[in-house]
Amino acid sequence: MAKEVSNGPNHVTSKPPPEPSPLRRAKFFKANMRILVTGGAGFIGSHLVDKLMENEKNEVIVVDNYFTGSKDNLRQWIGHPRFELIRHDVTEPLLVEVDQIYHLACPASPIFYKYNPVKTIKTNVIGTLNMLGLAKRVGARILLTSTSEVYGDPLVHPQTEDYWGNVNPIGVRSCYDEGKRVAETLMFDYHRQHGIEIRIARIFNTYGPRMNIDDGRVVSNFLAQAIRDEALTVQLPGTQTRSFCYVSDMVDGLIRLMEGDNTGPINLGNPGEFTMLELAETVKEMINPEVEIMTVENTPDDPRQRKPDITKAKELLGWEPKIKLRDGIPLMEEDFRKRLGILRKN
């Protein structure tokens, strides 16, 4: 086993990972890398599956409960001999034989993760425990898609991985941000206690084709509103900032993290930082200069600023995003217009 470098507490693990299942030594299994993607029918997950399927040595198994994801995102792979799709909720145990686990299953849009907060916590805690149990049983390497929300409403800017965050433990967002913080804790405890090979990505706001049209997240909201000639809803105060990463850059970062020797946590995101008013102005200018921008009430505990420090990703993974916001928006616009059936006016 390659020596694993840990960024977390107690840095290097000395305990070897559990033995892979004997089945994996069988001739048939040697040919391919079996990869499980939880939440693979969702936005980032389905783009990750596309990339993994490009490699003919990979077999991909997706499990998803279709809460925010859709089979439609995977339609090009359904029936493919190297692909399998299972309706499954990660809060229940899963028995499969795999070499790697990309663990993405969790609603990501605040509207959806707040809809059933108890389920969101269960997904993060019991779901991650189940996937770690699976990793332990079969000796698989597991990557968790954690989030910039572990930094809460950050008092350090930009956010570095060693910042412990400023999170409200009892707020309406806590089911997600505290849930992901526990998921990270579980990953490191399994790593230290059982020698599991872990990878943790802290993903910052990501956008691109296949986001749900009425997903509720800001880029998809503004794009859908501009295309439908509806006013863009900037939540107050409008000076809050976010940094937006195009989905193909994110998928590239996730695969590099999985394939590398570093446990993380590692920030993955695009450091270009915008206020929500600036984002609305950009979408208006690029998509529909006639559209209005209106301000609306915000929700509690909305982080006031967010921007990743990606020094670690650059140094350890040789990764940095390539696609600027102004280049990504038209790619997403094309997908949204197709799905909404609304052509561009000239």
Ligand SMILES: NC(=O)c1ccc[n+]([C@@H]2O[C@H](COP(=O)([O-])OP(=O)(O)OC[C@H]3O[C@@H](n4cnc5c(N)ncnc54)[C@H](O)[C@@H]3O)[C@@H](O)[C@H]2O)c1
């Ligand atoms: N997109 C972002 O900006 C962003 C930022 C930070 C972290 N992340 C993380 O990346 C991952 C994917 O996010 P996304 O943007 O693709 O969101 P998404 O909502 O499009 O995808 C999540 C997928 O998980 C599935 N799912 C939810 N609960 C499940 C359960 N209990 N069992 C099985 N499947 C379940 C959903 O049906 C969906 O297909 C999530 O873990 C999210 O927390 C995303």
Ligand SMILES: O=c1ccn([C@@H]2O[C@H](COP(=O)(O)OP(=O)(O)O[C@H]3OC[C@@H](O)[C@H](O)[C@H]3O)[C@@H](O)[C@H]2O)c(=O)[nH]1
């Ligand atoms: O219509 C809208 C929607 C949102 N917003 C604002 O846009 C900003 C971004 O909101 P989003 O809902 O897109 O996303 P957030 O940054 O709050 O959470 C996000 O970041 C971390 C990830 O883990 C989450 O999965 C993701 O949803 C917020 O300040 C929000 O107030 C608007 O101004 N108008």
